[in-house]
Amino acid sequence: MMSPFIDALLGARRPLVMEVKRRDPHGNDLMGGRTVAEVVAHYEAAGAACVSVVTGRWFGGTPELLREVADRTGKPLLQKDFITRRDHIQQARKSGAAAVLLTAGLLTRSSLANLIDAALSLELTPFVEITAESEIAGITAADQCVIAVNNKDIKTGERDTGDLSRSERMLPFLRAAGTRAPVSASGIDTPETAARLVDLGYRGLLVGTALLRAPSVADWLDSFDSARKTAASSV
Template structure:
């Protein structure tokens, strides 16, 4: 079960982790009149390989939202929150998550190692978020983890536009770390953003606001297919020769969570 999230992404024709997030960083509603179940159904209809649910309060999230999503799908589900304690991992498993966000910037090396180990023992895929080479170097058992470059900054509550160039710059170090599932997350708004990152060698991209605000979800994904040169029945190809013209690179939270892992 631990590898279900990774395998689903690696086997997907469209390796897009589709996210449910109630609010953007500025507090603007992203669901509108759509229920969580409706959004899950929409994502499943377009072939989502796995889902992400933001339970952090910055974005209007709750544990109940995670439970609603899990009840509505058999797809692997990532819980995104500031997970810093052992008890958080047990809660995630209880609520039905398949993967959990671990933010390297918030976790000392020993704490990160303990949480990765416990997560794997519980059958949860660690989705380790990094923003620097130093953070990448601290990811233990990377071959069993998703290692995700966050293109935004938690120091500003992710309110900035983000920098996709961070993903491009850090991908070689992420790959050297040993993960088989590098992901780019945050600020991926347009199909050409996603296509370029997948073409560079990312195994997946996580897209939230871009999909939730899309006028048409199928059209957004058709645009991705067009840029990747893929479609129904077409084998997936990633890397620099993915069959599309690459686009040019785009070049403390309040109440910070504790890193006490004893609870």
């Protein structure tokens, strides 16, 4: 199956999934008075590979937010929410998503397999988020999925600062599972950290809070590019 979401990541100069999120895990505002249209325009100008849209209400999201972003961009969209039923996936497709978040740690293996199948049947990319090696075994059709390491603890509502060493440890297991698009997600705070993860071998990064809090998205990405060039020249 073709995957516009995966293809966009693999073909991007900057393999970043840039996130639209109204609040951080502590309830603090991330929009800074900007409209959704303004945030999306900044991401478009920055050459985002894909855009993540947090529709979960604990981050201030709503289902309507996905439709609003879909109206503003042709970039492949990830709906980031706790998706647990087939009708959630059907609604995501109707609202303009190209990929849906499936959180392995919150689903039984049979439920995860059923939801992966449901997403693929609707030509959506399963974006399967894991925090432990044991969760990989439940991922069916891994070659058609994004497998993403969440560097934060979902059991505490992602209120921790993140454990980036988790991404370092998990990458070989993601590759062995067969995914074309291993992704590191959450807790990526600086351009230098982002560059290091790409240099390590991640084909995509999901970055939200750091970009939304950056005084300039363009400057953050220039620093990311510079850090990648430095890493490449040191090899």
